[in-house]
Amino acid sequence: MHQISLIPHRSLFELSKKHGPLMLLQLSSILTLVVSSPSTAREIMRTHDLIFASRPSLKAARILLYNNNDMAFAPYGEYWRQTRKICVTNLLSLKMIQSFSLVRMEEVSLMIKRIARMDSANNGVVCVSEILNTLTCDVLCKSILGDMIVAGTDTSLALLDWCMVELIRNPTVMEKVQSEVRGIAYGEEKVREEYLGKLSYMKAVIKEVLRLHPPVPLILPRESLQDCQIQEYNIPKKTRVLINAWAIGRDGHDFHYIPFGAGRRICPGIQFAIAIVELALANLVYRFNWKLPSGISSDGMDMEDSARITTPRKEKLYLVPLAI
Numbered sequence: 001m002h003q004i005s006l007i008p009h010r011s012l013f014e015l016s017k018k019h020g021p022l023m024l025l026q027l028s029s030i031l032t033l034v035v036s037s038p039s040t041a042r043e044i045m046r047t048h049d050l051i052f053a054s055r056p057s058l059k060a061a062r063i064l065l066y067n068n069n070d071m072a073f074a075p076y077g078e079y080w081r082q083t084r085k086i087c088v089t090n091l092l093s094l095k096m097i098q099s100f101s102l103v104r105m106e107e108v109s110l111m112i113k114r115i116a117r118m119d120s121a122n123n124g125v126v127c128v129s130e131i132l133n134t135l136t137c138d139v140l141c142k143s144i145l146g147d148m149i150v151a152g153t154d155t156s157l158a159l160l161d162w163c164m165v166e167l168i169r170n171p172t173v174m175e176k177v178q179s180e181v182r183g184i185a186y187g188e189e190k191v192r193e194e195y196l197g198k199l200s201y202m203k204a205v206i207k208e209v210l211r212l213h214p215p216v217p218l219i220l221p222r223e224s225l226q227d228c229q230i231q232e233y234n235i236p237k238k239t240r241v242l243i244n245a246w247a248i249g250r251d252g253h254d255f256h257y258i259p260f261g262a263g264r265r266i267c268p269g270i271q272f273a274i275a276i277v278e279l280a281l282a283n284l285v286y287r288f289n290w291k292l293p294s295g296i297s298s299d300g301m302d303m304e305d306s307a308r309i310t311t312p313r314k315e316k317l318y319l320v321p322l323a324i
Contacts, residue, residue, distance in 0.1 A: 006307040009217035012036065013247040021247075022231060024239075030056075032240045033230075036247040041258060043230055044222070044241060049263035056223040056240050072220060076264070088268050097272050100143045101193050104276060107142070108283050109190060111135045115288065115321050125293045129316040132160045132280070139276055154310035155215035156273045161312045162213040163206060163281055168290055168319060169298040177202050178285045191282040193275070199282060206277060210249075214259035215310050217246035222265065288321040 004011045004027075012034050016023060021037030035041050044052050054076035055068070062068055071087055074080040090096070111131060118126045136156040167174040180201045185191045222241040227234065245259050260267040267273075284290075292298065296318075305311035 007305055007311075009244050009246040009311075010305075012218075012242070012244050013250070016244070016247060022233065024233070024235075027240075030240055031236065031238075032242060033235060035241065035243045036251075038248050038251055038258075040231060041243050041248055041262075044243060045258070045262040045265075048228055048230070049265075051225055051228050052222040052241055053264045054223045054225050055265075056221055056238075058221075071268075075223075076225065084268065092268050092272055094271065097275055100139075100272075100275075103142045104139055104279050105190075105193065107135055107139045108279055110138075111280065112190065112283060112287050116323060123293075124320045124322075125318050126321060127316055128164055128319050129157075129161050129312070132164075133157050135280060136160070136276060143272075154308075154312075155269075156276050158213070158215040158310050158312040159206070159209065159273070159277050160280055161317055163209045163277070164284070164290070164319070165301065165303075165313055165317055166209050166212070167205070167285070168292060168317075169301065173205060174285070174290070177205055178289075181282050181286045185282075185286055191279070191286050193279055196278045196282065199278070202282060202285075203278070206274075206281070210259045212249060213305075213311070214245040214249060215312075216259070217244065217305070217311055218309075219243040219245050219258070219261050220265070288323055291320050291322065293318055293320055 012023075013036060016034070016036035021035065022040050023034045023036075025032045025034060035044055055073050057068060057075070058073065068074050069079075071080065071083045074083060111134070114134075115126055115131060118131075140156075167177065180199055181191060184195050184198050219242075222243075224235055224237055224239045224241065226237050229235065243258075243261075248258065260270045292301075302313070302315045304314040306314050
């Protein structure tokens, strides 16, 4: 335990480099399997998905989520299956996501106007992190209800924030994204959702940011329902499993795109979150050029994660927008 810091995905990554990508640890009284390689993650989430489809009973979830009566933390069983079915069918279906298109467009338009107003104050410096937080909260609150609001807000905010951080640190990539977006939406006041399917380079950039900065670096823990064998190791029933998506994204040989999990426990809100991120990012780079405030260089930016379940950058992002 003493080797695990407040940023556990980084500590576990360092341990995996010494002890291997599959570690069975005794964390206090809990037997925990830590997975840090794509091949092992595939075994857990695909090959043996049913065995590892449950969640451990966590004290915080019991207290805050009505004794684990929440889709994300509920144990595998009939209650979870019915809850997920209702959620996917009634809240997060493709048809439902498309029905919220006007909400997303209205909130993104308000975001652009807000940035334009703030541009005239504080020497033109705006807190991009706070602006993105307002956007994601407003979109989600007007679209869906319940516990998914917190999870959806945090993950969308973290991804958008890291996208802007990486773009400002990589000006050549920023220019390519802006060139693509401005070419597709040329002459329009804003980038509409029907243009997003044509923005292949921007989509690739978002995927790369997800690889480097998964919003939930340690995918929500699973628990084995029965004894199992993983890569010739015997894994007992009720073993807790932590999949280190942050470490897997840094695997130099075989990267698999799993920031939202996979199998039965894959996050059902993937398309909802990506729709917000793509529309917001496209309009941010379409309507403005961006630079760092005076006296700050990209090399001096703090790239530390927050010590939270979802991990936006530790420091808020301040930039200067230049309207075009």
